[in-house]
Amino acid sequence: MIPQWFPAVREAHFDGVHRHLSTSEGTLKSLVVTKDDALRRCQYRFVEGMPLPVDFHLGTIDVLPDADGSRVVYSQEILPEALAPIVERAVSEGIAGIARYFAAHP
Template sequence: MTEQSIPRRFEGRTVLVTGAGTGYGAEIAVRAAQEGARVAVHYRSSAAGAEKTVARIKEVGGRTPTRRWHPLHRALPLPLLILPRTAPDRSRHHHHRGVPVATFRFDTRVAQDPDRVWAVLTDVSMIPQWFPAVREAHFDGTHRHLSTSEGTLKSVVVTKDDALRRFQYRFVEGMPQPIDFHRGTIDVLPDADGSRVVYSQEIVPEALAPVVERAVSEGIAGIARHFAAHS
């Protein structure tokens, strides 16, 4: 993915990333900067790590204040978009055609290295192995087809970035009612000697939010189980 094609979802916003001195928090902070945010780097004790994160943010053209936990909250302007280190997170921070977008974000840590995790999660034929609700999955060259007990879901791939290990897709058919907007995102990030998988969904209309929330919750739980069983 080129710099120009990275989505600018957080343009004009200040993003507070907790625990951004190391690991997953640092990767989220850099990614938020790439997507247009002014990133507030939070840390408790890893000052050196926070400075490295700030340097990386500046390398991608981002801007950031750097402070410890307490001064940070007093110093930053509101509103803040909070990107938590832990999940689930249910929020409505942006709009689609004037309608609030329901967003669900879950994450889990797995012991395998990021490249191995990325290979599994982007192989459509393996989806039933980590998402039990899906009985069969295949790609027809244009759409991904996921067969469940309730029917078939059809989606198109929006992003598959092997360098950033970011995969995004959009459902176009198979939901209980028409979809105004949807985007599913899977990020695989390095986390110490393993990986952090962040799985999120954005959906309009609101009536589909419970369906999507349940799906992403089951998906992240399935990912954790799959890699625990294959460690």
């Protein structure tokens, strides 16, 4: 489902441990550290495919109840800081994609 809302992702699959994302710039592999349907939370760490070595990374996607709908909170923590602009651009595109997807699929 990720390619439906994340414009940079061409293909995605989850093997039960890792999330694999194919983009025009290569393949990213992330370790899924939390996948909790009851909490509506997914957390992951990039383990391969970033343009620089990653000292620390944790991406978190939470889906929270909000009135008659939901609110998506998508956060990233990453070191070194040189990777922040790359991740910020991708996350911004992803957030915009989520909004477009759910506007078209209420």
